[in-house]
Every structure is written in C-alpha cells, then in structure tokens.
Amino acid sequence: MITYVDAAAKARRTPGVIPLHGEEGFAGMRKAGQLTAQALDILTEYVEPGVPTATLDKVAYEFARDHGAVPATLFYKGYRHSLCTSLNHVVCHGIPDERPLREGDIVNIDLTLIVDGWHGDSSRMYPVGELSRKAERLIEVTYECLEAGIAAARPGNHTGDIGAAIQALAEGERMSVVRDFVGHGLGRLFHDEPNILHFGTPGTGPEIKPGMIFTIEPMINLGRPHVKILSDGWTAVTRDRTLSAQCEHSIGITETGCEIFTSSPAGLFNPLAARAAN
Numbered sequence: 001m002i003t004y005v006d007a008a009a010k011a012r013r014t015p016g017v018i019p020l021h022g023e024e025g026f027a028g029m030r031k032a033g034q035l036t037a038q039a040l041d042i043l044t045e046y047v048e049p050g051v052p053t054a055t056l057d058k059v060a061y062e063f064a065r066d067h068g069a070v071p072a073t074l075f076y077k078g079y080r081h082s083l084c085t086s087l088n089h090v091v092c093h094g095i096p097d098e099r100p101l102r103e104g105d106i107v108n109i110d111l112t113l114i115v116d117g118w119h120g121d122s123s124r125m126y127p128v129g130e131l132s133r134k135a136e137r138l139i140e141v142t143y144e145c146l147e148a149g150i151a152a153a154r155p156g157n158h159t160g161d162i163g164a165a166i167q168a169l170a171e172g173e174r175m176s177v178v179r180d181f182v183g184h185g186l187g188r189l190f191h192d193e194p195n196i197l198h199f200g201t202p203g204t205g206p207e208i209k210p211g212m213i214f215t216i217e218p219m220i221n222l223g224r225p226h227v228k229i230l231s232d233g234w235t236a237v238t239r240d241r242t243l244s245a246q247c248e249h250s251i252g253i254t255e256t257g258c259e260i261f262t263s264s265p266a267g268l269f270n271p272l273a274a275r276a277a278n
Contacts, residue, residue: 002194002206007187018185018193020211025118025187026252026259029213032069032120033250033261036113039063040124041266047126049103053085056109057096064113072112072119072190079234084110084123091178091219091227091236091244103129106139108246112190119186121215122262123248124269134222135243136272141173142220142245143270149198149216153251153258157208163200166218178219178244180227180236185214186250210255217248 007019021029042063043056061082064071071082086094086108087101094108101107110123125139148165170177183196194206198218223242230237238244247269251258268274 004209007211013189013192016193018206018209018212019187020209021187021213021252022211025211025213028116028118029120029187029250029252029261030259032113032115032118033122033263034120034265035067035069035115036111036120036122037262037264037269039111039113040109040122041264041268043109044126044268044271047101047107047109047128049129050100052098052100053087053094053096053107054098056085057081057083060111069113069115072114072121076190082111084108086110086235086244086246088243089238089241091221091238092181092246093234093236095232095234101128104131104135105129106131106135106243106245110246110248117188119188119190119250120262121186121190121248121250123217123246124264125245125247125271127271127275137173138175138220138222138243138245139272141170141175142218142247143272145169145177145198145218145220146216146247146249149218150249150251150258150260153208153216153253155208155210155253155255158203158205159194159196159208160200160204161202161208162216163197163205164202167199170218170220176221176223176225178221178225178227181217181219183215183217183248185212187213208253210253212253213250215248215250217246219244219246
C-alpha cells in the first residue's frame with residue numbers, strides 16, 4: 001500500500017509513505033543541487049594522473065566549508081570522508097585514499113552537500129587522461145541510461161518505467177545493470193521513499209506524482225551485474241572485475257515532467273561530451 005503525504009508533515013522515512021514537496025522544497029533542492037554541481041565542476045580541474053583521491057576529498061570538504069554547506073557522507077554511519085571515489089571496477093562507495101590516479105582510469109565522484117537542511121546529491125564520471133574505447137563506451141552508455149530514466153520520470157508513469165527504460169538500453173548494448181543499489185527519495189532526509197530501481201517492468205511500482213523528489217543513479221557494468229562488498233564495509237566492486245560506471249542527478253517531478261536540480265553550471269556533467277565540445 002503506497003501513501004502520498006505532504007512532505008512538511010513527514011519527519012522520518014516511513015516505508016510506503018512518499019512525501020510530496022511544494023515550492024519550498026523545490027527551492028531548497030535547487031540551491032543544494034546547484035552547490036553540489038558547482039563543487040563537482042571544480043573537481044574537474046583536479047582529476048589527472050598522479051593526483052590521489054584523498055586530494056579530491058580535501059577539495060570537496062574545503063569547498064563545502066567555504067560555502068556554508070555540510071558533506072552529508074562525513075561521519076554518516078561511521079564513514080569518514082566528504083565524498084566517494086569509485087575507480088574502474090569499483091561500483092560505488094569507494095573510499096578516498098593516497099593512491100594516485102593513473103592514466104586511463106575512470107572514476108566516479110559522488111557528492112552530497114547539505115544546504116539549509118536540503119540534500120543535493122549527484123555523481124558523475126571523470127576520465128583520467130586518455131581512455132580505452134571500451135571505457136569510453138561504458139561511460140557513454142551510462143549517461144544514455146540516465147537520460148532514458150529521466151525521460152520516463154513524469155507524472156502518470158510509474159517508477160518501474162524508469163527502471164525498464166534504463167535496463168532496456170543497457171542490455172541492448174550488452175552491458176548489465178547493478179541490482180544491489182538503487183536511487184532514492186531525498187530532501188531534508190538523505191534517503192527517503194521511494195526506492196528507484198534501475199531495472200524493472202513498465203507500469204509497476206509507485207505512480208509518479210508532482211512533488212516527488214528522488215535520485216536516478218544507474219550503475220552499469222561492462223560484464224555481469226553481480227557485486228561484492230569489500231572488508232572495509234563500504235566499497236562495492238564487480239565480482240568479475242570488469243569496469244563499472246555511474247552517474248546521478250537529483251530531480252523533482254513537476255506537472256509536466258521533471259526538474260533536474262543538479263545540472264552542471266559549466267556544462268561539465270557529461271565529461272566525454274564536454275571534452276568533445278572543446
């Protein structure tokens with residue numbers, strides 16, 4: 001049983017209860033989303049061979065501090081960093097460290113900044129120098145999957161339509177969709193209802209209604225979809241050690257479609273498209 005409630009009356013996550021936000025929520029999410037996107041734009045300048053991912057974490061922390069924001073992951077369930085850096089076969093939740101990036105790496109940077117109580121959540125892929133063609137194609141398909149999911153995120157559709165669109169595109173390219181991690185509602189809560197699966201059947205799942213706010217964040221593997229968690233309790237990797245990519249936007253459902261809160265101010269969200277334009 002799915003219930004839709006005014007977000008102002010909902011203080012914690014309750015299974016099956018989906019908050020609907022008004023203009024206050026959309027305004028708060030715009031501000032948080034844009035600051036997060038700005039930080040991710042700035043990190044573009046630092047992603048190059050020889051730079052440790054710990055440096056990226058430091059840059060993100062200092063940016064948040066200087067702009068009156070708080071990184072949502074810092075001390076979240078014991079996590080001790082401001083962002084996640086997931087390299088190559090790491091699917092998500094990679095932990096920044098002192099190992100330097102290498103030519104040909106691909107890295108997903110996932111950042112959530114809390115601004116005035118609102119969570120702006122986004123991730124994107126960053127190429128490190130020149131990539132192999134298979135790495136480029138994986139990133140291209142992952143971004144196409146996100147675009148397909150966003151196109152399906154409109155009133156009257158169901159959350160299953162989002163997942164079905166992503167799954168059809170990925171599998172049509174002989175890639176796979178990770179099942180273990182999903183998108184999620186957010187706003188004043190970091191993780192809220194509903195869960196957004198990146199696979200599924202059209203017409204299933206909760207109906208999409210104006211006022212809903214959630215992330216779409218497909219994780220696409222070159223190989224099989226199976227993942228495992230490393231002993232640190234956070235890092236998820238592909239079981240077959242093939243490359244994985246992810247990209248993520250926070251969106252709000254409007255009367256006619258959706259608004260993307262985390263669009264890049266500098267047009268850098270899709271790194272390969274930005275590189276080709278230059």
